[in-house]
Amino acid sequence: MxxxxxxxxxxxxxxxxxxxxxxxxxxxxxxxxxxxxxxxxxxxxxxxxxxxxxxxxxxxxxxxxxxxxxxxxxxxxxxxxxxxxxxxxxxxxxxxxxxxxxxxxxxxxxxxxxxxxxxxxxxxxxxxxxxxxxxxxxxxxxxxxxxxxxxxxxxxxxxxxxxxxxxxxxxxxxVDGIYTTDPRIVPRAKKLDRIAYEEMLELASVGAKVLQTRSVELAMKARVRIQVLSSFADLPGSLVVDEDEIVEQPLVTGVAYSRDEAKVTLRRVPDQPGIAARVFGPLAEANVNVDMIVQNLGADGTTDMTFTLGRADLPRARQVLEENRPSIGYDSLLADPAVAKISIVGIGMRSHAGVAATMFSTLAAKGINIQVISTSEIKTSVLVGAEYTELAVRALHTAYGLDGPEAPPAEGK
Amino acid sequence: MxxxxxxxxxxxxxxxxxxxxxxxxxxxxxxxxxxxxxxxxxxxxxxxxxxxxxxxxxxxxxxxxxxxxxxxxxxxxxxxxxxxxxxxxxxxxxxxxxxxxxxxxxxxxxxxxxxxxxxxxxxxxxxxxxxxxxxxxxxxxxxxxxxxxxxxxxxxxxxxxxxxxxxxxxxxxxVDGIYTTDPRIVPRAKKLDRIAYEEMLELASVGAKVLQTRSVELAMKARVRIQVLSSFADLPGSLVVDEDEIVEQPLVTGVAYSRDEAKVTLRRVPDQPGIAARVFGPLAEANVNVDMIVQNLGADGTTDMTFTLGRADLPRARQVLEENRPSIGYDSLLADPAVAKISIVGIGMRSHAGVAATMFSTLAAKGINIQVISTSEIKTSVLVGAEYTELAVRALHTAYGLDGPEAPPAEGK
Structure with missing residues (x-):
């Protein structure tokens, strides 16, 4: 019982x-x-x-x-x-x-x-x-x-x-569970029997429609085992559990994507201590969340600063940055809303090297240019042109051995 | 304030x-x-x-x-x-x-x-x-x-x-207040400025659509002054108050009617003590409320017993009475659903004699036969053929001086 x-x-x-x-x-x-x-x-x-x-x-x-x-x-x-x-x-x-x-x-x-x-x-x-x-x-x-x-x-x-x-x-x-990626993009996406809390949190783009992020955080904290399953089909679902409960940990559990990104580049920012605070402080005050950040080494005492944010926040960010242009001192602002973030997620990445390298070589082989890279303990994300979203997701899904059988998954819809 | x-x-x-x-x-x-x-x-x-x-x-x-x-x-x-x-x-x-x-x-x-x-x-x-x-x-x-x-x-x-x-x-x-009678029947019905709690309770057929009976009972008990008024028109309404607050007490405040009645007559019931209990006990057990009751004096040791009840209860009452026919011992059961109860209501009736007599003579002058009469301290009710409802209400409204001016009352509907 x-x-x-x-x-x-x-x-x-x-x-x-x-x-x-x-x-x-x-x-x-x-x-x-x-x-x-x-x-x-x-x-x-x-x-x-x-x-x-x-x-x-x-x-x-x-x-x-x-x-x-x-x-x-x-x-x-x-x-x-x-x-x-x-x-x-x-x-x-x-x-x-x-x-x-x-x-x-x-x-x-x-x-x-x-x-x-x-x-x-x-x-x-x-x-x-x-x-x-x-x-x-x-x-x-x-x-x-x-x-x-x-x-x-x-x-x-x-x-x-x-x-x-x-x-x-x-x-x-x-839906009848949590998939290795969005089945609308990859018909051979597989339903996961089990997924770790941390992975579920990172797989937001796959999971957000299924499970609210705060509920996964709470489940992780309180060690509540979650099962996601369909109320229309009579099939077992996906369990979201502690990673100890996952016996076979694949290197990569899922491939996620987000099309709701925009990229901003500030050209020729003074390469001085405190410059990041002068850029990101006003954005934070305006409730603009910045995600990936890269800063290139400059040659002439200036540098280019690139970062991503939610596409809906782009007009506000642009306004804030223009208002603060005197204190920041950049040369020009380039904004590109036609970008997508592709991520591979897996707790296996913690203990295995070279997982990200496979990502980079897979995308290179398809001729997809990587604009920005960011990594966390169990996730690697890259920013690519929005038009490459499906191609990138499919290629990575295959490269990490996630493809299921040819038949589309039973969704019971 | x-x-x-x-x-x-x-x-x-x-x-x-x-x-x-x-x-x-x-x-x-x-x-x-x-x-x-x-x-x-x-x-x-x-x-x-x-x-x-x-x-x-x-x-x-x-x-x-x-x-x-x-x-x-x-x-x-x-x-x-x-x-x-x-x-x-x-x-x-x-x-x-x-x-x-x-x-x-x-x-x-x-x-x-x-x-x-x-x-x-x-x-x-x-x-x-x-x-x-x-x-x-x-x-x-x-x-x-x-x-x-x-x-x-x-x-x-x-x-x-x-x-x-x-x-x-x-x-x-x-609606914009409480009227001397139903304005749909008597266009010259007048809006009452004030009405006593007791009258309001008795004027159910006029007031039931306006004020729930239990709320009037509670208002009377707790001495809460109620005003009924329209949320669409911008007019003063009718006050339901303690009778002490009513300075000019007319003999009759309103004329009410109910078409939801039915009359039952049991012919040749044994004229013995306890017979009323044998008739009305089983009806009460079956949740049938009996209203007016008359019993004619019999000549041969039997009597005719007539009473009224809600028309919706008639099938149940008939069934109960037929089941109990052996213990009651009546000769035949006559049911008439085509009856209406007409009532005059007024706290002035307490202190003035002859109010009911005007009712009887008014109805007689119109050729309306009175089938049953019942009285309470501030109300006199008669049972008449249902087809006389409007005629009776109009005649009584005029007879007791309740008619307002020719123009239909402002109702703000």
Missing amino acids: ARIVMKFGGTSVADLDRIRNVAARVAREVKAGHEVAVVVSAMSGVTNQLVKWCGELAPLHDQAEYDTVVATGEQVTIGLTAIALQTQGVQGRSWLGWQVPIRTDAAHGKARVEEIDGAALIAAMAAGQVPVIAGFQGVGPDGRVTTLGRGGSDLSAVAIAAAVKADRCDIYTD | ARIVMKFGGTSVADLDRIRNVAARVAREVKAGHEVAVVVSAMSGVTNQLVKWCGELAPLHDQAEYDTVVATGEQVTIGLTAIALQTQGVQGRSWLGWQVPIRTDAAHGKARVEEIDGAALIAAMAAGQVPVIAGFQGVGPDGRVTTLGRGGSDLSAVAIAAAVKADRCDIYTD
Whole structure:
């Protein structure tokens, strides 16, 4: 007998038929002898409507009132899911954030979970009940409803799994697992049986649509085993676990990409101590996140400084840099939004040399020029022209032996 | 400066424009220097959709889950209304039932308010805030969400007015007050400036669409002055108050009617002690409410017993009476669903004789046969053929001097 938290996203509870389907899945686990707690999102589309109403009344509205409004989406789903469970002979019982309670800080709209008292839920499960808990919501220090921000239901599920000491947190979604890369680009991408928390965090471009980053961070910290699986197909999913649980560690677990990048080069910046602070200080103040940075050695007391940032931030970055041109003292600013970041990720890279070299030679063989390189312990990223994205991802996927069989993976969509 | 509770029903908050209109009305009272608390219903149509979902999942569903689902309707409205107030420079702040708290018993779906702690709301108003409170909902003894049943938002408003010791509870609705009778039948019906609680309770057929009966009972008990007025027109409404506040007491305040009646006659019932218990006991057990009762004196040791009940209950009543025919011992059962109950109501009837006699002679002059008569301290009701409903109401409205000017009343619809 295991204790499992089962989380169902908005598309999995989009209408009454799907809610019945969720109830059937939960009932199966209960009848198999497991203790189960369920976390659900709002029916898909509902949250968007509520957000829209708040925005139409006032573009800059009180976030506490916003939270009161949007938290109703999950409240509807928990009640309906509990009723659906009862029709299948399972003692479903709804729990709102404040009833558990799921205590958060006061940052309405993007609150952080501070403490979950799992005692009442554990007692309910011991009494044969299946708690159905509203995802995405909690209660702030002043007793008002808070929400955790978009994708917050994943975070709720992981936090609850930690609080009730669950053996596993199953995240049901509309894909059936985590892939070695985006199957839309590489049809021979393979579903991963297991992936380490650290890898999952780095594979953002593959995983972001599947798992919210903060929920993976929390799972890693609290050592909650996550399974990502489809609520529409009846297949095992992908486990996100501690690296100790992964017996065969491949050198590279996955290939990720991001098209949302832009490259900025400042030409002929004075090559002096403190220059980086004068460039990146004002950008940070303007909430522009800089990712990769390279600085070439200059010959005449100046240097070229190149860095990447989110493409959406480019206009703001350009404005900040132009305003600060007198204090920085660069010659000209070149911006290139037609770039993509390609990354290989794998915990095996820690202990094996030469992994990055294969990346560089593979891209060279395809005639792809590498503009910037950055590395971390388990990731190597390169910046290339945006038009090479698919070619680069496919070539690397093959080079690291990640290709699966010819047939497209079963996605159950 | 007064302290006012303003309650807005579903049609008054049906969309964002109407919510803005509500906010403007509240802002006007606040700017006039009053302390205001607002109670709102769900946007019209929303509750019906939520109820429908519960019913589709399971016709007999868990009422606690039903409450969790349907209470979201009001939760959305309070957040949106608070945002709309803030755009008008008023410090609106939403309050859910459990946050006030509005404590109820555990009768989910039709809970009774047991206690409201007004301290937090009074403190909020003293601090210049306008609490916007979810109607229709509370929190049960076990900390779960409860709802008060249909029309429960009126009850919430009156109970909150009592808890915060408000000078007045203004119920904004889609009619502009309480009339001497139904204006659809009598275009010359007059809006009443004031009406006593007791009269309002008796005038159910005029008032039921306007004010929920339980809310009037509570207002009478807690001495909360209610004003019924239109949220669309800018006119004074009708005050429901203690009779001491009504200076000129007319003999008859209003004429009410009900078409939802049916008449049952049991022929040749044994004229013995205990016979009434044998007839009405089984009906009460089957939850059939009997209203008017007459028993004619019999000649041969038998009597005819006639009574009225809700028309919807007629099939059940017939079944119960046929099952109990051996123990009752009647000869035959006659049922007539084509009847209407016409009532005159007025606290002036207490101190004046002959009021009912005018009723009988007026109906006789129109050739309307009276089938059953019943009286209470401030009401006289007669049962007539259903086809005489309009004729009877109009004749009585004229006879008691209630007709207003020729022009139809301004209704602001």
